[in-house]
Structure formats: structure tokens, C-alpha cells
Amino acid sequence: MDAVGGDYAPHNVLAGALDALRDTGNRFEVLFVGPEDMVRSGLAKIEHNGLAYQIVNATQVIDMQDSATAALKQKKDSSIAVGITLHKEGRADAFVSAGHTGAVMSASTLILGRIEGVSRPTIGAFLPTENGVCLLVDAGANVDCKSQHLYQFAVMGSIYSQKMLHLQNPSVGLLSIGEESSKGNDATLEAHKLLSQSKLNFIGNVEGRDILKGKANVVVCDGFVGNVVLKFAESVLDLLKTKIRRYAAHGIMQKAWAGMMAGTLRSILKDFDYQEYGGVPLLGVNGVSIIGHGKSTPKAIKNMILKAEDMVRKNINRSIRETLQTVRGL
Amino acid sequence: MDAVGGDYAPHNVLAGALDALRDTGNRFEVLFVGPEDMVRSGLAKIEHNGLAYQIVNATQVIDMQDSATAALKQKKDSSIAVGITLHKEGRADAFVSAGHTGAVMSASTLILGRIEGVSRPTIGAFLPTENGVCLLVDAGANVDCKSQHLYQFAVMGSIYSQKMLHLQNPSVGLLSIGEESSKGNDATLEAHKLLSQSKLNFIGNVEGRDILKGKANVVVCDGFVGNVVLKFAESVLDLLKTKIRRYAAHGIMQKAWAGMMAGTLRSILKDFDYQEYGGVPLLGVNGVSIIGHGKSTPKAIKNMILKAEDMVRKNINRSIRETLQTVRGL
Missing domain, CATH: 3.40.718.10 (Isopropylmalate Dehydrogenase)
Structure with a gap:
């Protein structure tokens, strides 16, 4: 330690x-x-x-x-x-x-x-979804990934989810810009082929909007994209807090209301509390x-x-x- | 039309x-x-x-x-x-x-x-920030971008923001995985150099968390990253709605409370209403x-x-x- x-x-x-x-x-x-x-x-x-x-x-x-x-x-x-x-x-x-x-x-x-x-060890990160959590891998360790790196991230993320999160056959999605296999950049198009031929429970491409929906247990991406998405996600709650604080500044009633609302929101959004997940493994x-x-x-x-x-x-x-x-x- | x-x-x-x-x-x-x-x-x-x-x-x-x-x-x-x-x-x-x-x-x-x-026409998209809006460019039109493409997106986004949003000297940030100029992938590292030498109001790298903070008026990225971020952003409010709806299902009091809260949140978050911005230009x-x-x-x-x-x-x-x-x- x-x-x-x-x-x-x-x-x-x-x-x-x-x-x-x-x-x-x-x-x-x-x-x-x-x-x-x-x-x-x-x-x-x-x-x-x-x-x-x-x-x-x-x-x-x-x-x-x-x-x-x-x-x-x-x-x-x-x-x-x-x-x-x-x-x-x-x-x-x-x-x-x-x-x-x-x-x-x-x-x-x-x-x-x-x-x-x-080829490249990777860090995964957890994001809360509508029905649990999702492992985003790579979360920022590796940029400029080739298809075989994405494939290896998928394998490691899938095994981690299966063994550690007790998922029988974790679904693996490839983060891209459209559901069709023809959508993506050079690395994801090629990775789609590798993943389709693998024994993983590959469900195809997933889009940015599918992450929080919980469409896949494991979402595979380049570390550049993973890092941007994770940091963006963290900032959404900050924006919400700022907006509620500004609303509270409109008057004493608004302040009371905003305070109650913030408390309820906090309890509703406690899944966003990464502390619960206790760190991320280097795989x-x-x-x-x-x-x-x-x-x-x-x-x-x-x-x-x-x-x-x-x-x-x-x-x-x-x-x-x-x-x-x-x-x-x- | x-x-x-x-x-x-x-x-x-x-x-x-x-x-x-x-x-x-x-x-x-x-x-x-x-x-x-x-x-x-x-x-x-x-x-x-x-x-x-x-x-x-x-x-x-x-x-x-x-x-x-x-x-x-x-x-x-x-x-x-x-x-x-x-x-x-x-x-x-x-x-x-x-x-x-x-x-x-x-x-x-x-x-x-x-x-x-x-070299490549681009589509920008607007995101609400703590202090206004931010133009994210490219928003999904071009994947696998080279540094000169990112540079051109920056020029077009900057001119658009200046002329259409009446910003005197729009700040331009390069979306990357760290603030330091040494952080990024091959394309952004090279684009950082091009942008530093340009006459644009280039403020350096910005991270995923800086977009909604409004750190830059124009945020430049590859269309793959832009598409993922935009779709992810859209889905955050959906997750919030689902969570509030589930909370409401806990009882009649929770339902009333959730309803009032959703109404206030809607008015607080009306900036997220893309309709106001009326479409995006193909630049x-x-x-x-x-x-x-x-x-x-x-x-x-x-x-x-x-x-x-x-x-x-x-x-x-x-x-x-x-x-x-x-x-x-x-």
C-alpha cells in the first residue's frame, strides 16, 4: 500500500x-x-x-x-x-x-x-448507467491505438467484468459514431472485424449516447476518447450544481427550494460516486x-x-x- | 428550404x-x-x-x-x-x-x-456552458483527422464565432487529454504547434471537463471525438430523467416532489435546448x-x-x- x-x-x-x-x-x-x-x-x-x-x-x-x-x-x-x-x-x-x-x-x-x-497495459474506468455500471476501457492510458490494441482492451475488460463484477457473459461494445459496422475511424473499423470473429459477447458498435444507457457492460475505445468522455462526464454534475446555485441566488424561496432539490438529486445520483468502486485496475x-x-x-x-x-x-x-x-x- | x-x-x-x-x-x-x-x-x-x-x-x-x-x-x-x-x-x-x-x-x-x-468541410455544434455556449468543431463530419484539418476547423470555427456570435476575439481550445502541450495524440500534438503559430486566440489544450466550463469559445477536435462527446452529452439528461422517474415511483410524496423538481430543473437547464441555436452550419x-x-x-x-x-x-x-x-x- x-x-x-x-x-x-x-x-x-x-x-x-x-x-x-x-x-x-x-x-x-x-x-x-x-x-x-x-x-x-x-x-x-x-x-x-x-x-x-x-x-x-x-x-x-x-x-x-x-x-x-x-x-x-x-x-x-x-x-x-x-x-x-x-x-x-x-x-x-x-x-x-x-x-x-x-x-x-x-x-x-x-x-x-x-x-x-x-501490447499495451490499460486502465479501465467505471461509469454509472441506467441499470448498473459500465467499464470504459481504455480510460486514458493509451492514445493512437491500433485495432489490435482495442481488441486486447476488449479481452481484458471482458475478463475483468466477468470475474470481478460477476457478469456471466459481459457484453462488449465498440465505441463509434454509428451503430452500423461501416461507421467509425480506421482503427475501429478494423477492430470491429477482429471483435466480430472473437469469442467475446461482442454486440457491435455503440454510440456516445449508449454508454449511460447501459447498452454494453464493457465499452472499448482509444484512451484519447476515453479520457475526454470521462472528464466530460465528471463536469456535467458541476454544471448542474452551478446552475442550481445561480437559481438559488434569485431569492430566499428559490434558495430553500434549490437546497432541498440539491439534496434529493445527490441521493438520486449517488451512483455517480466513484468512491464506491474503489479504484481502477491496471490491466x-x-x-x-x-x-x-x-x-x-x-x-x-x-x-x-x-x-x-x-x-x-x-x-x-x-x-x-x-x-x-x-x-x-x- | x-x-x-x-x-x-x-x-x-x-x-x-x-x-x-x-x-x-x-x-x-x-x-x-x-x-x-x-x-x-x-x-x-x-x-x-x-x-x-x-x-x-x-x-x-x-x-x-x-x-x-x-x-x-x-x-x-x-x-x-x-x-x-x-x-x-x-x-x-x-x-x-x-x-x-x-x-x-x-x-x-x-x-x-x-x-x-x-481540405475538408466541417460541421460545428453548440454546447451550453457555465457562461454561454461553446462551438465544438468538428462535430462528426470528419474522422481520422490530420493536424492541418484540425487547424482548418479552428480557423473556420473562430471566424464563425466572431461573425455570428459577435465575439471579438474568440478563444480557441484544442481538445486533448491534458493541459500541457506535451499531452495528446499525434494529430493534436502537431495541431498544437500549428495553432500556436497562428493568429488565432489559441489558449492551448482544453480537457473534457473544460468544455461545459466554457473555458474556450471554440473547441477543436476530430469528428470521431466530437460525435461521441455530443451524443454522450445528450444522454446525460436522459439518465437524469430516468433516475428522477424511478425516485418518483417510490411513493406519492416522492412523485409530487419529483414532478416539481423536474419542472424546476427543466427551467434551469433550458440552455441545453439546442432548438434555440437553430441548426449548425456546414463550414x-x-x-x-x-x-x-x-x-x-x-x-x-x-x-x-x-x-x-x-x-x-x-x-x-x-x-x-x-x-x-x-x-x-x-
Whole structure:
């Protein structure tokens, strides 16, 4: 566990991880990786008696402002590099961080290596839909994707959804600009062919409007598109809040009404609360590496750790390797 | 005016166009293009005395289900082909349609030709922002864009916003996956350089979350990304409606509350009503060609016609031609 990753580290990280240990009766052990004094002073403020943790010293912290590549070169003793190395060496079964996404991704790929058959590891992200959640993959890790990359994202996303979300035969949609197989750009047109020939439950192209409708369990796209859609989605609620706030400024009655309305809307839209989903996995690396939002609450951290444990037990990487082995020439 | 384009044609088209004539005191003349009997029977149901219209017979109608290219080949006497030809021949100053977007685009490009310096005509679309509207360009006409295409979209979008939305020096943002100039895909990285060297008010990369914040007046992107974002945006309100409806199903009190809330939300979010913007222009063709939503109301049709008149008077195409002439080698 990267003890110093995230905007509210170490407090939220320690609190969430200790909750996970408490709730599971120490079903696993947590190694807190980071500058020892920081971790100790953080722990001093939280009840932690009898919980199965250890501290592993790492003297450096990668800040959110750092460039991923530069930070990994210059900060060899960062919590991220040390933590992932612990995993690589088998002293930990998984690595979890709410820190620098790019650094966790790069370090995981470099240190753990890629699963055989995977050209590019990918990050998925969850979006709420009318009937559950949808896994959007790639969520921003890879731009300028070729068709075989999109195909691999589909395989990894499908296996993840099946094993982790308990979906029997997850439907996979290819994000494009029209339902017809003739609609799309060069990469999606070619990916459509690959996916049609695959054993995945491929339902064809889906459009921007189909994501929130929940038309597919897994929506496959280039990381450029995925990143734009996710950030756009996040901003919609902000716009709504601004509009309601302005409406409230019209008078005392409007203010009261807007306040009540905002409360109800919040409860209606609680699915949009990504904290519930507890981080997103980096798929395609030789290991289990989970990346959380910088603003992760203790609850989100707890969910990330439980998810990491689940991924280890289910051995998702073996399924990915085996599935990709059966396909030639990609 | 394509009299038979759109889901509620000819009624909405005729009603909107006649309103435009009435409101402006016949400041211009409208040619209704379509099967004469359909137009006449539509007109019979609407007050039209003393209004400056003519009917131009075109025997065929391109349906929404038709493929654009096939329809243009097979239906030589369609309202779209005949209407655009009237414009090409100088018998009309502009063409307006709420019909088949792809067919209007293809026919306009083929019949009217491109403005010198424009590689690919483009369609923009408006999105509401916290402080007004934003023009997203390209909105779906062109996929697999190269940097020079993105650059040309920026020039056309900027001129359109300046002349039509009365913005002194419209800010132009390049949609990407991070603010830094080093973030993006191959096309946007290269386009960033071209835009930085241009005379446009280029504010650099903008992210998905910046669109609705109104960070830029013009947001430039590949038509694949633009199409996905627009369709996604449309669907957000649908999800909200579904959630509110489900909440209402919890009981009689919830139902009353949800009803009141939906009403207020509607009034708060009326900017999302694209009808107000009255269609989107096809930029880069040698003429004025405006494309409306298939579900256009009479009000939207009226606004489209007034916008067409405005574009003709302001001679936007001359500005586009002159601006692109000053740049070499693109």
C-alpha cells in the first residue's frame, strides 16, 4: 500500500487500510510503504491495535505535479517504486496506490512487465448507467491505438467484468459514431472485424449516447476518447450544481427550494460516486496494481484493498494470458 | 428550404419558415423545395396569406434510413439535390434542411465545392456552458483527422464565432487529454504547434471537463471525438430523467416532489435546448448550407432561416478564404 499517495495521505490511506484489516479480521497483511516517520506519525492518530500491518521505509514521495518518467528516474526510492518492487519480488501479492496515476502505470509496466500477448497495459474506468455500471476501457492510458490494441482492451475488460463484477457473459461494445459496422475511424473499423470473429459477447458498435444507457457492460475505445468522455462526464454534475446555485441566488424561496432539490438529486445520483468502486485496475501487467483517485476517502481506500485481494484470489491475469494465447497474429 | 426534411416535415418546416417571413415582414423570399403535392397540402393547413414564398418541385425525398452516397446517386431529383443546385446556380442565396445530415453534407460538398484552402468541410455544434455556449468543431463530419484539418476547423470555427456570435476575439481550445502541450495524440500534438503559430486566440489544450466550463469559445477536435462527446452529452439528461422517474415511483410524496423538481430543473437547464441555436452550419463549402436536427420545431426552423440570412449578409466564406490564404503549405 502506497502510504503517501493521494491528496489526503497518509491519513485517508492508513484509515482505509486499517478499516479493511479490522473488517476482515486480518484476513491479509498490509505493508505501508513510505517515509517511516510520516507513516508513524499518521498511525499515531488512528486506532490500530492488533491489526496486521507492517511499515516498509521508502524515503521519497512522487508528487502529483511531477512528470511520471522524470520522477521514476530521479526518485528511485519512492513509495511507488519500492512498493511495486516488493510485489515483483513476491513479498507482496498486490500493489495499491491513490498517488500519481502515470507514475504507478509506468512503474508497474516497467517493473512487473506485461502479460504475454498484451501490447499495451490499460486502465479501465467505471461509469454509472441506467441499470448498473459500465467499464470504459481504455480510460486514458493509451492514445493512437491500433485495432489490435482495442481488441486486447476488449479481452481484458471482458475478463475483468466477468470475474470481478460477476457478469456471466459481459457484453462488449465498440465505441463509434454509428451503430452500423461501416461507421467509425480506421482503427475501429478494423477492430470491429477482429471483435466480430472473437469469442467475446461482442454486440457491435455503440454510440456516445449508449454508454449511460447501459447498452454494453464493457465499452472499448482509444484512451484519447476515453479520457475526454470521462472528464466530460465528471463536469456535467458541476454544471448542474452551478446552475442550481445561480437559481438559488434569485431569492430566499428559490434558495430553500434549490437546497432541498440539491439534496434529493445527490441521493438520486449517488451512483455517480466513484468512491464506491474503489479504484481502477491496471490491466495487462504481470501483477495486480490498483490505482485510486487522488481524492480517495478511507472508504474508497478500503474498497481498493478488498478489490486487490479479490483480483489476486481470482487470478485474472492467468485468464487474460490464456485468452490472448488462443488468438494468433495479434 | 428543404420542405420535406426532418421528422415533422413538411408541417414544422413550413410553419417555421412562414413565421420567419411574417416576423421579418418578407425581408427575404423562401423557396420550398419538395414534391409539390406534399408541400401544397402542408401549406393548406397553415395561414400563409401575403407571405413571400414559392414552391419548387422536386419529386424525391431522401429518408433518414437512406445511405447518403447511395441516395444521392439514386435520387437525382431529391429535395436536397434540387435545393442545393438552386443555390449553386444563384437562384437561392442559401440552403437550409432538417433532413439527412450526411446527404446534405455530401451534396453540398459535391455541388457547391470547397472553399479554396479547405481540405475538408466541417460541421460545428453548440454546447451550453457555465457562461454561454461553446462551438465544438468538428462535430462528426470528419474522422481520422490530420493536424492541418484540425487547424482548418479552428480557423473556420473562430471566424464563425466572431461573425455570428459577435465575439471579438474568440478563444480557441484544442481538445486533448491534458493541459500541457506535451499531452495528446499525434494529430493534436502537431495541431498544437500549428495553432500556436497562428493568429488565432489559441489558449492551448482544453480537457473534457473544460468544455461545459466554457473555458474556450471554440473547441477543436476530430469528428470521431466530437460525435461521441455530443451524443454522450445528450444522454446525460436522459439518465437524469430516468433516475428522477424511478425516485418518483417510490411513493406519492416522492412523485409530487419529483414532478416539481423536474419542472424546476427543466427551467434551469433550458440552455441545453439546442432548438434555440437553430441548426449548425456546414463550414468550408462554397455557399451557405445549414443543417438542422431531425426533430426541429417550427421555432428551430425559423432560427435556421434567420441564421442563413445572417451568414449570407456577413459573407463568412470570404473571411475563411482570406484567412486560409495567408497560411502556406497547409
